[in-house]
Amino acid sequence: MPVFTEFASKSRDLRVLPSFALPLPRLTPPFEPTVNDGVERYEVVIVGAGPSGLMLELLLARYGLSEESLLCIDSKPSTLKSGQADGVQPRTLEVFKTLGISDEIENEACQMWQFAFWNTSSDPSRIIERKSVVPEVIPPARFRYEATIHQGRIERIMETDLLRYSKRGVQRDTKLIHVQLNEDDKEFPVLAEIETRGVRRLIRTKHLVGADGAHSMVRQCVGLKLEGQSLDHIWGVIDLVVDTDFPDIRRRCAIHSPAGSVMVIPRERIVTGEYLTRLYVQVPGMANPDGDIVGAATPVSEHDDARVRRQKVTKEGILKQASDAFKPYYLRPKSEESIDWWAAYQIGQRVSPEFIVNDSTGVPRVFIVGDACHTHSPKAGQGMNVSMMDSYNLAWKLAYHIHGLSPSSTEPDQPHPLLDTYHLERHANAQQLIEFDRKFSTIFSGQLDTEESGMSHAEFVATFNTGNGFTSGCGVEYGESMIVDRTASEGQDSPIRGDDYLSGILRPGRRLLNVKLRRHADGWHRDIQDDLASTGRFRVLTLTSNDLLSAQSVSARSLQNVSALLGTFPAGVIEQIVVHPQLPREFEWDSLPGCVKEHAEMRFYNGSELEDAYGIYGVDPHQGAMVVVRPDGYVGIVVALGDVDRVGEYLRRCIRTR
Amino acid sequence: MPVFTEFASKSRDLRVLPSFALPLPRLTPPFEPTVNDGVERYEVVIVGAGPSGLMLELLLARYGLSEESLLCIDSKPSTLKSGQADGVQPRTLEVFKTLGISDEIENEACQMWQFAFWNTSSDPSRIIERKSVVPEVIPPARFRYEATIHQGRIERIMETDLLRYSKRGVQRDTKLIHVQLNEDDKEFPVLAEIETRGVRRLIRTKHLVGADGAHSMVRQCVGLKLEGQSLDHIWGVIDLVVDTDFPDIRRRCAIHSPAGSVMVIPRERIVTGEYLTRLYVQVPGMANPDGDIVGAATPVSEHDDARVRRQKVTKEGILKQASDAFKPYYLRPKSEESIDWWAAYQIGQRVSPEFIVNDSTGVPRVFIVGDACHTHSPKAGQGMNVSMMDSYNLAWKLAYHIHGLSPSSTEPDQPHPLLDTYHLERHANAQQLIEFDRKFSTIFSGQLDTEESGMSHAEFVATFNTGNGFTSGCGVEYGESMIVDRTASEGQDSPIRGDDYLSGILRPGRRLLNVKLRRHADGWHRDIQDDLASTGRFRVLTLTSNDLLSAQSVSARSLQNVSALLGTFPAGVIEQIVVHPQLPREFEWDSLPGCVKEHAEMRFYNGSELEDAYGIYGVDPHQGAMVVVRPDGYVGIVVALGDVDRVGEYLRRCIRTR
């Protein structure tokens, strides 16, 4: 189309780039450390750039912590290249989606839709037989599968996005030598020694987060210890391209054969066009409880012992064990180059009793996240997920504290209840995790349907199914606290009907389930979770009642009152979402309270046309309800429509007013 | 999980990167030009890196043309920063998806789901009123909306992906000065002069593609001319953030008001969190047919005339015209900085009679694609899409020719029927496009429901609806040719029932509609179009009949014969997809012909569980059918199940045998 006159504004340049998340407002002065004693100063230092450290740095950078304020170090020269975790749970995918980084996983990971159970056959000539196939993910979720893909790729995806927000990214080849609280500098009481390629230096920071894995130096330096026991099963794990006639090789399988147990994890397609498989294989006859801790705290004798046993586990041993367990089917590496990675490990479940260390005035200063605070077996596919979710829980709380958005954060000698909820919520979650893992690992390592085991196939499947709400990440429920307020949604006056929370019934402490809505402004079919972008904002979700179109209705007044309430908080920290049920008639913008178009034009939805949002959330369309959703997507409080006062009380606990 | 022994293979490094497409095999010798006369030599030179040039370079690089063999130049220093096209049609999105580059558009473009029609009201006090709202995309398609996003961003998305396959990418700041056929060098008969920042040089190439836009220098140099007429409507277009009480500002709208016509195109969200709007506004009283050609071929007097008229169109004029047409609603820029870009243009529909120029031996040497071969108005949102689809049609044919995959390509003085189909298919498509555009533009520029116009609102909506199959890109149908063979699927013996091709009934010359299938190997819910990745491969899709499970069935024999047939072609150029209808019983791999697992383990699907693929495609589950899908996703031939001979004939026309 030939054009004969044209003009363009400069700001167009930005239009060609992928979208950026808007940072949180900062009420505290910009970070400019003034002391000039040769010691670098930061607001947050993260030690370790595995899944948990990268997630934390990414979130803090997106929330607005500047290059000067935020440092993340890792002793390794690059992201992980091989092995380790490969399972991305549905809830983790939901979170990645709210960060705009889920696409590569959605497109290129292996999607596990099914879990097949194989047991010793009663017909000895068949040796093993398939007992059942169940869906991999049972609870309602935006993604109905578990994705499997190499952990290093997940790390690379996060790092790529990080580099859009932070020029430095991770400072690699840099190791934490020691860290301690040293209150000579009250503003920067965490003193750490780090070393980059042989050069040591001291740094100070307001907060330090140990994301440094199972052998965490941070944890050791601040005197915390993983507690719990180690079980005596030794396992081998191997990633390879297989050649097999086993019919379920592309399904997740638990195989209990006379020759031992194997777990099959189908994996992503690789560049050759072939597909990887991961096998977890029980290695017989090598038991040594509590022998799997290798690190500074471990006595020398144990070190030696581990070294001896290590030599006994070989690739050939693992493969032999696997092919025995697959009989009568054959299974072998497709070629000699088909083996990507292998390792041997021992199952142990441990958790640190504390995730936070305060300074002498009670300010939380040192945090641990991820494997640094909990370790467990890999077979439920939790480690990478739970580790990143620790960071997802901590990040917004830390950002609110540092940006001066939480009410008490600038007062001296006051408690810091918001930060404290990090330990509260994630420690309880870690406890649950290791309990589930202990149970799952034990039965998985044992024989089924035999006299000794005392565990039937049916019980094993039932354990998997009930655990699934938890392992998928979708059933996680945080306990009551300043940010999980159930007082308004329990008992007679509750606006909520039903208690099948896993299926979406609103429940403070659980994540808001995704529903499909039709947007009023443009008819777009949207997912409500797309309005819960991980930008650190609270959301007030008003599910109006069906009286919305009458001017003096409860719905109309509530919306006006909410808009007035939100005006008392710093601009841009709370967003409104408005959903309406089926209404008695068609309508236009001018039949609605003006505040809807003003504050929620592009977040105003029909909640009955595509999916029955009210039914899914347990809200009566004649009554409506109001919900505060936390920045991490968890429901904070559910109140009756009109009870804007309680919404205000809740928000004032979390956010300072203007 | 503490590990005590570990091993990793080197090739893991690749595992952290996004997937790469496997290049096509090359049967011709690797490209190593030997003449040493100071003239660079290439196999393909592309002039212009707008949407059509970038798409072509991206495809050729993915298909395997090396850095030495392929050059793309553009006179501009970077991708487009402002204005121009913004509509991405559903079919274009499908193609982007098969390239793995649709995500950013899916996530961040504006999705137009609805089209609202506003007309002069019969009640003069209301001035205008909404007549109807229809879905924006009517035909079945993988994406049920049209996406709008800045053209520069589409170009940047393609360029980002291109840089994964080509280090050089686009050679910018480099202008084509002249091009001619010069057969002194018979292997490289296209001689071009190009200039980079003042320095001129000569290059030679086997093929040159003019993707250099409406004023194409390539077109002029090879003596082709756009033919057609220009209409006299002058339009302004403006991209801005608006402040308005018009209720449909987030829908696509055609407004016919007493003060003139406006088209509203809602656009993407920008970094401020605001949303862009594009307005096309009819500027009254400035008509001059055929005056819109500005360029070397235009006589000086017309140049001057254009310059005079140009000065009359101003931003203020466009805005005034727009706000008059919106009355009684108000509409203004949200602030002075809210205007991104504006331009004025005149509608014209033109097309070049030839898209290919041969050398004296009949080998196609110069091609033109995109705006270089057709121009038209922007209001049907076609330009960028049709331009990229030209390249999508040409790229695989050119790659087959150069890689020696097409049968005749290495014989001298033979016709090149595969390359010729580029002109055949895309010229006919361009003709259809400009005819539709002429009609649509005329009625859009006129008044509706008035005596003079002779066009009612109902007729306008009908024109939009029938045109929609075409404008969405989903209804494009290529005519019969060596690669569109309808002889086996017309008449009595046709395996196909029905003729609603737009809804998916199989039809040679139309793209294969997406359907959802459940994969046998792992239960994964997949889209069949994900098996049509844009890697340049042909696919043989066998829709078996429900006799698949009996060993001597037609289905089983067909599958065996197809596997044997494909063995006669170069390895890795043809892929198999197998779909089965509902079968009489559950089954395992061992009830199937072994070739299914061997050749299609991960492309073997249940076609009845998620969607009724057989019903959608018009195939009787008792009969089955076989389909060849071309590398661009279009159906080439449909034959009865068992008629493997015809599949062989078809494929031998396109691909050489071993």
Ligand SMILES: Cc1cc2nc3c(=O)[nH]c(=O)nc-3n(C[C@H](O)[C@H](O)[C@H](O)COP(=O)(O)OP(=O)(O)OC[C@H]3O[C@@H](n4cnc5c(N)ncnc54)[C@H](O)[C@@H]3O)c2cc1C
């Ligand atoms: C064989 C294996 C299989 C697994 N399978 C699964 C699975 O299927 N699913 C799943 O969810 N999880 C699995 N896991 C667990 C998973 O890998 C971990 O839970 C996850 O990596 C923990 O993340 P993190 O960030 O807390 O710690 P890590 O990933 O351990 O990262 C810690 C980082 O800190 C760095 N670091 C350590 N000390 C220092 C120091 N002093 N100074 C500077 N940097 C330091 C390290 O270099 C490392 O990059 C598996 C683990 C293993 C070993």
Ligand SMILES: Cc1cc2nc3c(=O)[nH]c(=O)nc-3n(C[C@H](O)[C@H](O)[C@H](O)COP(=O)(O)OP(=O)(O)OC[C@H]3O[C@@H](n4cnc5c(N)ncnc54)[C@H](O)[C@@H]3O)c2cc1C
């Ligand atoms: C105002 C406007 C609105 C439009 N709206 C739409 C819309 O809504 N939807 C739609 O689909 N289309 C729209 N179009 C049309 C769309 O922009 C074009 O159809 C599309 O850009 C054509 O792509 P192309 O690659 O063929 O040509 P172009 O995009 O024009 O690219 C040609 C390239 O060649 C380069 N070039 C030119 N000459 C030379 C030379 N001698 N040497 C080297 N390089 C050279 C140029 O620098 C340019 O980069 C619009 C166009 C305009 C102007």
